[in-house]
Amino acid sequence: MSKTTDRPHTTGATEGLLMKQKFTKQFVDKLSCTKATARLFVRDTVCRGLCVEVRSTGGKTYYLSYRDAQGKQRLCKLANAADVSPAQARQLCEQARSQVVMGVSEPVCKITTDDFFYLSYLPYVKTYKRSWDTDVSVYRTHVAPVIGKTALAAVGYDDVTRLMTVAAVKLSTGSQYRLYVLTRYMFNLAKRWEVAGIEHNPTDRYTIKQSKQHRERYLNRAETQTLLTAIAHSVNPQLQYIVPMLLLTGARKREVLDAQWQDMDYERRFWRIPFTKSGRERHVPLSDAVLTLLAQVPRYADCDWVFPNPKTLKPFRSIYHSWHTARTAAGLGEVRMHDLRHSFASFLVNAGCSIYDVQKLLGHANVSMTQRYSHLSQERLLSAANTAGDYVQFRSDDDAQA
Structure with missing residues (x-):
């Protein structure tokens, strides 16, 4: 479940005034907040309810701002602003707001595993990993067919077990381990980036032995x-x-x-x-x-x-x-x-x-x-x-x- 709060949009010693501005990547990247203000909220003029929280530490988070059945102002966390674009944040906001309309008291932002891999994980690893194309191949061939369309927050231990069981029929021990490492790293990043609904890593309970055998061949x-x-x-x-x-x-x-x-x-x-x-x-x-x-x-x-x-x-x-x-x-x-x-x-x-x-x-x-x-x-x-x-x-x- 995503985290909702009763945080009000008011001025005070720790929070800045709520401003309105059309979100662009350049605009959001440049947003800053002083230590005296501590926290600043800015609302998007394009997508109803979408706002970004700017902290004095430099962190920024997208939220859906809405009123619950009792008329109380609430916030539903969507994603870390460093991991998604404003356009992606608007999509997440629309999904969460539709759940509010349907009567869901705590809306869940249904980011699928595919969404997270292609929109967040892949852009990140491309910045430092030369073999990122191998990750794409492994994900597309083995992960996507099993849990790609599943909401990231809904993936559990049973899903990981099913993923690895299907892969075991096709892959060597070493390749199975690489698949496991990729899956585990994805969910560790989701936790680190505080993606809505990700409170634990579903691979934690799954154990796999790392292949220690190295192929030895050299020319005389x-x-x-x-x-x-x-x-x-x-x-x-x-x-x-x-x-x-x-x-x-x-x-x-x-x-x-x-x-x-x-x-x-x-x-x-x-x-x-x-x-x-x-x-x-x-x-x-x-x-x-x-x-x-x-x-x-x-x-x-x-x-x-x-x-x-x-x-x-x-x-x-x-x-x-x-x-x-x-x-x-x-x-x-x-x-x-x-x-x-x-x-x-x-x-x-x-x-x-x-x-x-x-x-x-x-x-x-x-x-x-x-x-x-x-x-x-x-x-x-x-x-x-x-x-x-x-x-x-x-x-x-x-x-x-x-």
């Missing part, structure tokens, strides 16, 4: 050469440069595909990656091998991209077909493009580089993430173990008999 020296031979015959002329760039830098696929010449600093010998998965800028050293590779990459007039699609002179959206053809030809059909990043880390560790050097080169925030990429070869482990023999001297049976 022979496999690397076989792959490089295969890509040299690819119908995609850029693949012969893209794959070595991934192997030589440990960069992510999207980072390489979006690389620009202006970010290659030859004087200081680093590649600036402005947007990473973590949202932080990082610098990748330009090794001798990378410089040799870049010198061979064809350049196109008026093209900023290092590895563009020759037909469009824009970054590739996908290179899966050419990559899959090449890896299959090399007999490495199970190797993913992300495994080239695994391989880069393994090359370094097997050559004696410290785990902290690898962490820095991969751009990981903490060393625990790096450890899953750094697979030591059996030969190196055996060599390390054999050093114990230099300290532990003992005679074999043959030596004893002699």
